[in-house]
Amino acid sequence: MLIQNTSDVELVAAIKTSIKNMTPLSVVRCGDGEMHILKQASDFPAEQQQITHHHALCNIQHREDIWTCVTHTSPHPGSLKPNTCECYLTDDTSKKWRGLAKEIIAYSIKYSDYVGLVVPGRNVHYYNISDEILKRYDIDSKQLSVISSLFPLDPMFGSIDSFKSIINGNDIHIITPNVERFKNGKIEELLGVNVTYTDISGAQSHTIEMRAMVKQSIIDTPTKIILFGGGYAIKSLIPWAANELGKIALDIGSVLDAWSGLQSRHMFMKDELSHLNWIKNN
Numbered sequence: 354m355l356i357q358n359t360s361d362v363e364l365v366a367a368i369k370t371s372i373k374n375m376t377p378l379s380v381v382r383c384g385d386g387e388m389h390i391l392k393q394a395s396d397f398p399a400e401q402q403q404i405t406h407h408h409a410l411c412n413i414q415h416r417e418d419i420w421t422c423v424t425h426t427s428p429h430p431g432s433l434k435p436n437t438c439e440c441y442l443t444d445d446t447s448k449k450w451r452g453l454a455k456e457i458i459a460y461s462i463k464y465s466d467y468v469g470l471v472v473p474g475r476n477v478h479y480y481n482i483s484d485e486i487l488k489r490y491d492i493d494s495k496q497l498s499v500i501s502s503l504f505p506l507d508p509m510f511g512s513i514d515s516f517k518s519i520i521n522g523n524d525i526h527i528i529t530p531n532v533e534r535f536k537n538g539k540i541e542e543l544l545g546v547n548v549t550y551t552d553i554s555g556a557q558s559h560t561i562e563m564r565a566m567v568k569q570s571i572i573d574t575p576t577k578i579i580l581f582g583g584g585y586a587i588k589s590l591i592p593w594a595a596n597e598l599g600k601i602a603l604d605i606g607s608v609l610d611a612w613s614g615l616q617s618r619h620m621f622m623k624d625e626l627s628h629l630n631w632i633k634n635n
Contacts, residue, residue: 354481357471359498361507364467365519368510371601372521375577379595381461382469382502382604385479386413387585390454392486394439402478408437409479410451420447457589459490462497464592469502469604505608506620512628517544526576527609528567528583530554534613538632549574553583564590577601582609 359367364380371378389409397403414420415435425438441447462468472480480502484494505511510519524547527535532552541548551570553563567587571579571594578601581591594600610617614632621629 354477354483355470355494355497355499357473357499357501359467359500361501361504361509364500364504365507365509365515367467368601368603369519369521372519372523372578375601377595377599378467378601378603379465379592380467380469380500380603381465381588381591382500382504382606383458383462383482383588384472384502384606385409385475387458387588388470388479388482389413390451390585391458391482391490396483396486397478399478404437405479407439407441410441411435411437414441414447414450419450420444454585455490458585459492461588461591462487463490463492464589464596466592466595467498467500469500469504470497471499472502505605506626506629508628511608511611511626513543513631520544520546520578522546523578524548524576525578525580526550526571526574527580528553528570528587529580529609529613531582531610531613531615534615534632538614540612540632543631547576549576560586563587568593571598571600579603580605580609582606 368378368380386409389406390413392406394403394406397406411422412434420441421435422438422440424440425436462470470482487494509515522545526549528551529535530553532550532554535548535550551567553567564587567583568590571590577599579594581587581602581604588604591602591604594602607617608629611621611629612631614630616622616630620626
C-alpha cells in the first residue's frame with residue numbers, strides 16, 4: 354500500500370509558493386470511486402470486499418447513467434441504488450466506459466505534481482492503492498508525491514481566511530455545478546477577488562462533449578488559478594492545464610459544495626468542519 358510522503362503543511366506551502374511565483378502546479382485527489390475503477394475484484398483478499406467492489410462499480414455506472422443491469426434490477430421502483438452483480442464485466446458499453454475512465458484516472462495520477470491516493474483513517478482496501486496496481490498503468494509509485502485526499506478539509510486550506518491567504522489576492526476560476534450558489538452567496542465579496550466559472554450543472558460528467566467544453570473553458574480563461582469540482586471524468590485536465598497552459602490547477606472536489614453552501618456530505622454538518630461552510634457562516 355502507498356504511504357503519504359507529503360504532508361498537508363508541505364502541500365499548502367507548495368501551493369502558496371506556486372501562486373506567489375505564478376508557476377504551474379497540479380494537484381489531483383482520488384477517492385474510493387476512482388480507486389475501484391482502477392482495481393479489479395482479484396485485488397481484494399476477501400469475498401465481501403470483492404462484493405463491495407462490484408457494488409461500487411454498479412453504483413457509479415448507475416449514477417452516471419452509463420449502465421444498469423436489466424437482469425438484476427432493483428426490486429424497489431425509483432431506487433437510487435441498483436442491485437449488485439457482475440454482469441457489467443461482459444457488457445460492451447460498460448467495458449468501453451471503464452477503459453476510458455481508467456485511462457483518465459491513470460493519466461491524472463501519472464502526470465500530476467501531487468496526487469491524493471491515501472485517505473487517513475479509512476479502510477486501506479478501499480481507500481489506498483498498491484504499487485502493483487499502479488504498475489498496470491505504467492505508473493512508478495516512487496515518482497509520486499503522495500498527499501492525503503482529504504487535504505481540502507483541513508482548516509489550513511479549507512477555511513475562508515486560510516484560502517484568502519493562499520490565493521494572495523489573485524483571481525480564481527471555478528469548475529462547478531454550483532455557480533448560482535456561489536453567485537448568490539457573493540463569494541467575490543467574501544474573497545475580495547474576481548471569480549469566474551465553468552458551469553457544469555446539468556451536464557453528464559462522463560461525456561466527451563462535457564470534457565471538451567471544460568477543456569475549452571480552461572483555454573479561454575486568462576485566470577491562472579483553476580479550482581476543479583467535476584469528478585473523475587475531468588481529472589486528466591488538471592495536469593494538462595498545468596503542463597500545457599501553465600495553470601495552477603487544484604482538485605477541490607465536494608468541498609466546493611460546502612463552500613457554496615450546499616451540504617452535500619453528512620460530514621459537512623459536523624462542528625469540526627464548520628469552517629468549510631463559508632456562505633452559511635457569512
